[in-house]
Amino acid sequence: MRILFADMPEAEGRDLSIERHELGPESRVVTYTHRGDPAALAAACRGAAAILTDYVPFDRAMLARLEGCRIISVAATGWDCVDVAAAAERGIAVAAVGEYCTDEVADHTLALLLALERRLLDYHRQVQLEHNWRWNEVQGIERLAGRRLGLIGFGRIGQAVCRRARGFGLAVLACDPRVDADTIRRQGAEPASFDDVLARADILSLHSNLDAGSRGLIDRAAFAKMRRRPALINVARGGLVVEADLVAALDAGLVRGAALDVLAEDSPDLGHHPLVGRRDVLLTPHVAFYSETALKDLRRISAANIRAFLDGRPGDVFRLVTPAAGAA
Numbered sequence: 001m002r003i004l005f006a007d008m009p010e011a012e013g014r015d016l017s018i019e020r021h022e023l024g025p026e027s028r029v030v031t032y033t034h035r036g037d038p039a040a041l042a043a044a045c046r047g048a049a050a051i052l053t054d055y056v057p058f059d060r061a062m063l064a065r066l067e068g069c070r071i072i073s074v075a076a077t078g079w080d081c082v083d084v085a086a087a088a089e090r091g092i093a094v095a096a097v098g099e100y101c102t103d104e105v106a107d108h109t110l111a112l113l114l115a116l117e118r119r120l121l122d123y124h125r126q127v128q129l130e131h132n133w134r135w136n137e138v139q140g141i142e143r144l145a146g147r148r149l150g151l152i153g154f155g156r157i158g159q160a161v162c163r164r165a166r167g168f169g170l171a172v173l174a175c176d177p178r179v180d181a182d183t184i185r186r187q188g189a190e191p192a193s194f195d196d197v198l199a200r201a202d203i204l205s206l207h208s209n210l211d212a213g214s215r216g217l218i219d220r221a222a223f224a225k226m227r228r229r230p231a232l233i234n235v236a237r238g239g240l241v242v243e244a245d246l247v248a249a250l251d252a253g254l255v256r257g258a259a260l261d262v263l264a265e266d267s268p269d270l271g272h273h274p275l276v277g278r279r280d281v282l283l284t285p286h287v288a289f290y291s292e293t294a295l296k297d298l299r300r301i302s303a304a305n306i307r308a309f310l311d312g313r314p315g316d317v318f319r320l321v322t323p324a325a326g327a328a
Contacts, residue, residue, distance in 0.1 A: 003306065004048035006032045006041065006056045008267060018296060019052065022303035038062060045069060050306045053081070055266045060086035071095060071309045075302035078237060079321050080210045088322040095305040098319035099156060100297040101289040106160035108288035109205055109235050112259035113165075115282055116231045117144060117203070122279070145169025148228075150201025151189070152217070153208035153236065154179045159187050161205060173197045176208075198225040203233065210237035218242065223249035231257045235288040238262040247274045250281070257281065261288045 003023055005016060020029055032044035034056045042065040045051060051058075051072045058072060063086045071093040072082055079096045087094050115121065119138045126132045149165045151158045154176035162172045172189040173196070181191040197204070204226070208214050218232070219242040232255050234241055243264050249255045259282040260275065266286075275281050289298070301318050308316035 001027050001050075001310065002048045003027045003029045004032060004045055004051045005029060006034055006044060006051055006053045008055055009033055009035060018299040019303040022300055023307055027307075042066075050310060052302055052306060055081050058082045058087070063087055063090055063092065066090070066092065071306055073302045073305045073309075075298055077101070077319075078209055080237065080239070084321055092322070093309055093314070093317075094321040095302075095309065095317050096319045096321055097298055097301045097305070100301060101291070101294040102156045102160050104291050104294050105157050105235055105288045106164055108261065108284070109157075109161045109207075109233060110164045110168075112233050112235070112261070112282060112284070113149075113203060113205070113231075116233070116257050116259050117141070121282055146171065147202040148173055148200055150192070150197035150204045150230070151175070152194070152197060152204065152206050154184055154187075154189070155207065157235075158207040161207065162187050162189050170203075173201060195225055198222055199227045201226075201230045202228050204230045205233040206236045206240050208236055208240060210239045215239045216242050218246070220245040220248065223254045226254055229253060229256045231255065231259070233259045235261040238264040238266075243275060250278065260284075262286050 005019065007014075016029060016031070020027070023029060032041070034041055038061070041056065041062065045066050047068060049068060049070055051069060052075060053072065054075045058081065060083045063083060069092055072087065073095045074082060075097060077097055077099070079094055082094050084094050119141055122138045126137050145168065147170055149170045150173045151161060152175050154162070154174040158174065158176065162174065165172055166188050173192040174184045174189040175192050175194050175197045176184070184191045192200070206218070208217065217240050223245060232241075232246070238260075241264070246255070246258060250258065257280040258275070261284045263273070263275070270276050276283065305317045308314070314320055
């Protein structure tokens with residue numbers, strides 16, 4: 001049985017021993033590095049019963065070219081790289097990894113928050129580049145305790161961030177239409193509307209899935225509603241933020257800084273990106289998920305999802321996004 005591992009150039013040469021072990025000896029795993037050519041991707045997918053990918057886009061046009069594919073397993077918690085509706089129409093299941101890095105992402109969120117609020121990059125530059133040991137070169141740092149952290153999205157990761165933030169004395173506002181107010185209160189946060197979070201938060205942190213309804217959620221109109229010049233943190237999906245509007249908001253002082261683990265493009269042109277090189281922006285290269293433990297879990301689960309589905313056990317797939325059409 002042919003299984004295609006399709007991914008971006010940065011994954012080229014990746015060891016697939018964990019995936020091969022989960023898929024079993026009867027599976028023939030082949031690899032394809034996607035460099036933006038749809039015809040080459042379609043050719044690589046030909047004859048594959050299953051596709052395992054991180055970020056390679058499978059839109060409606062590409063899905064229409066797949067023959068014999070029964071499942072696309074996305075090695076991530078999100079699945080916005082696949083047109084799920086088009087996949088369902090063609091009887092192709094889509095699976096994602098339901099959970100593997102909640103602690104890592106929550107920890108990274110707090111690390112970014114502390115780096116922004118304690119101005120660590122400014123101090124680092126001052127000491128390392130200027131050899132300046134004076135404490136009062138950086139001004140405007142406020143005590144964290146008692147300030148408001150606004151969370152947009154209050155699933156597993158949002159709730160884990162809430163628990164950590166409360167340990168620093170932060171008051172937490174939470175907005176998530178899929179989570180009831182009682183659950184939010186039990187976690188120690190205050191339920192709030194989207195506009196209320198924007199207006200009241202001193203720090204705004206994004207933890208939403210990316211879909212048609214949330215793409216471009218943080219745009220010019222949203223920035224205009226931010227009354228307290230908050231810092232913005234995004235460890236979720238780059239598409240939640242309109243980057244040109246963020247640049248304008250930073251320039252206008254509507255937000256005082258941003259810490260981003262994700263950008264709109266999965267492989268951004270950093271040499272020409274408007275958010276690179278700014279003193280008020282802290283960037284990390286989509287690493288919030290990373291620990292060696294999390295990475296092994298991700299690889300194991302994404303491959304096990306394929307094995308379970310092809311074996312006729314759709315109920316054992318960790319997160320089956322589409323109906324189990326095509327299961328054996």
